[in-house]
Amino acid sequence: xxxxxxxxxxxxxxxxxxxxxxxxxxxxxxxxxxxxxxxxxxxxxxxxxxxxxxxxxxxxxxxxxxxxxxxxxxxxxxxxxxxxxxxxxxxxxxxxxxxxxxxxxxxxxxxxxxxxxxxxxxxxxxxxxxxxxxxxxxxxxxxxxxxxxxxxxxxxxxxxxxxxxxxxxxxxxxxxxxxxxxxxxxxxxxxxxxxxxxxxxxxxxxxxxxxxxxxxxxxxxxxxxxxxxxxxxxxxxxxxxxxxxxxxxxxxxxxxxxxxxxxxxxxxxxxxxxxxxxxxxxxxxxxxxxxxxx
Numbered sequence: 259x260x261x262x263x264x265x266x267x268x269x270x271x272x273x274x275x276x277x278x279x280x281x282x283x284x285x286x287x288x289x290x291x292x293x294x295x296x297x298x299x300x301x302x303x304x305x306x307x308x309x310x311x312x313x314x315x316x317x318x319x320x321x322x323x324x325x326x327x328x329x330x331x332x333x334x335x336x337x338x339x340x341x342x343x344x345x346x347x348x349x350x351x352x353x354x355x356x357x358x359x360x361x362x363x364x365x366x367x368x369x370x371x372x373x374x375x376x377x378x379x380x381x382x383x384x385x386x387x388x389x390x391x392x393x394x395x396x397x398x399x400x401x402x403x404x405x406x407x408x409x410x411x412x413x414x415x416x417x418x419x420x421x422x423x424x425x426x427x428x429x430x431x432x433x434x435x436x437x438x439x440x441x442x443x444x445x446x447x448x449x450x451x452x453x454x455x456x457x458x459x460x461x462x463x464x465x466x467x468x469x470x471x472x473x474x475x476x477x478x479x480x481x482x483x484x485x486x487x488x489x490x491x492x493x494x495x496x497x498x499x500x501x502x503x504x505x506x507x508x509x510x511x512x513x514x515x516x517x518x519x520x521x522x523x524x525x526x527x528x529x530x531x532x533x534x535x536x537x538x539x540x541x542x543x544x545x546x547x548x549x550x551x552x
Contacts, residue, residue, distance in 0.1 A: 278309045278316060284324050292345050295338065296420055297479040297505040300345070311344045339422055346421045347500065350389040352396050353440040355495065358524050359400050361545065362491070366522055367404050370490055371411055380412030384489040386478060386513055387497035388417030391428030392437070397493070398467045399445045416485065418476035429473050431463035478509045488518045495544075496526035503533055510534050519550040 288308055289300045300308065312327060315337075321327045331337050353359060370381055381401070385394045394417040401413045419425055438446060438461055449467055453460035476482060478497065494513055498506050514536060517523060523538060523546040525531070531538070531546070538546035 278313045278324060280305055280309050280324050284328055287328060288345075292342070293505075296342050296346070296477060297509065298345065298500050299502045299505070308345065312341075315340055315344055343421045343423045348389040348419075348421060348424050349496070350392045351440055352392040352437065353442075354393065354396075355527050355544075356440075357527075358493075358495075358545070359396060361542075362397075363400050363404060366491070367401070371404075371408050374411065380414060382487055382489045382491070382518075383413065383415040384492045384513075384516065385415065385417040386476075386492055386494045388419050388424075388428060388473065389421070390424045391417060391431060391473070392433075393417075393493055393495070394428065394471055394473075395431070395449070395463055395467065397491075398463075398470055399441075399449050402449070402467060402470075403445070413470060415471045416489075417471060417473045418482075419473075420475065420477045422475050425473050425475055431468055433461050435459045435461070437461075478512065479505060481512055482516055485516065488516050489521060490518050491522050491524070492517050493524045495524055496529070498525060498529045506531075507534050510536055514538065514548060517548045519548055521548050522546070523548065 285305055285308065292298045292300060309324070312324060316322070316324070316327050319327070319330060321330055331341055367381075374381065383397050383401070385397065388394050394415055397415055401415070405411050405413065417425075417428055419428075438450075441449075446461075449464055450461040451464060453462070474484075478494075492513055494509075498509065501509060510531065514523065522541075525544045525546070527544050529544065536546075537549045539549060541547055
């Protein structure tokens with residue numbers, strides 16, 4: 259066994275001692291590995307991004323070169339999650355691509371409320387690449403406002419992401435003031451507790467929303483297991499852009515398998531299902547409905 263396998267995460271070493279230069283062989287290995295384990299396609303021009311993102315892991319492990327880090331990764335399967343976390347992109351905002359939420363409120367929720375009237379089964383949502391949680395909590399704010407006007411309609415929201423670090427932040431549900439700008443004032447008042455004292459500038463999601471939500475880690479290129487449910491709405495937004503066509507096909511197959519017949523799929527405005535086989539009908543840009551038959 260290489261000495262690298264004996265390393266334990268400990269005190270950071272000085273960044274002056276770390277050489278994060280990236281040779282071509284190491285870069286191609288990294289590209290191949292992240293494609294295999296996460297479906298993420300890194301282009302040739304992402305070398306500097308890989309260098310900067312692996313730098314913190316090298317500091318934490320007191321590893322001085324990227325080849326040394328890769329040897330450690332090969333010898334320690336527990337490091338794979340940190341490797342994935344380092345190379346995933348987690349851009350997200352509250353009410354991002356707000357047109358989707360407007361259609362949800364004005365078109366799709368009234369429709370499903372009529373359909374589920376008198377049923378005990380509530381409305382179910384899956385945010386399939388939820389990052390640090392703003393998309394999930396945006397859904398919750400919109401849904402809670404709708405439920406207040408339509409008593410008797412319940413809901414549950416599931417959020418998943420491949421990155422375990424962002425899942426922990428989503429579960430904590432604490433956000434900085436700079437993240438609050440897209441949130442309408444009435445939702446800010448009803449859905450968040452403002453921090454005081456040492457927590458000034460922080461906002462925490464209220465418990466009444468958090469109790470409607472469950473988070474867990476999930477890799478989109480793998481089947482969803484442990485969820486004994488199909489969803490009325492699935493948000494799969496701004497993640498397909500990181501995949502090549504064969505991986506997109508696999509992801510769509512996995513995700514749509516858990517969409518109720520007649521259910522709604524949202525993808526990102528910059529994304530497309532062109533070239534993908536599916537049993538969905540388009541309802542305008544980046545919105546699809548699952549057919550009522552296979």
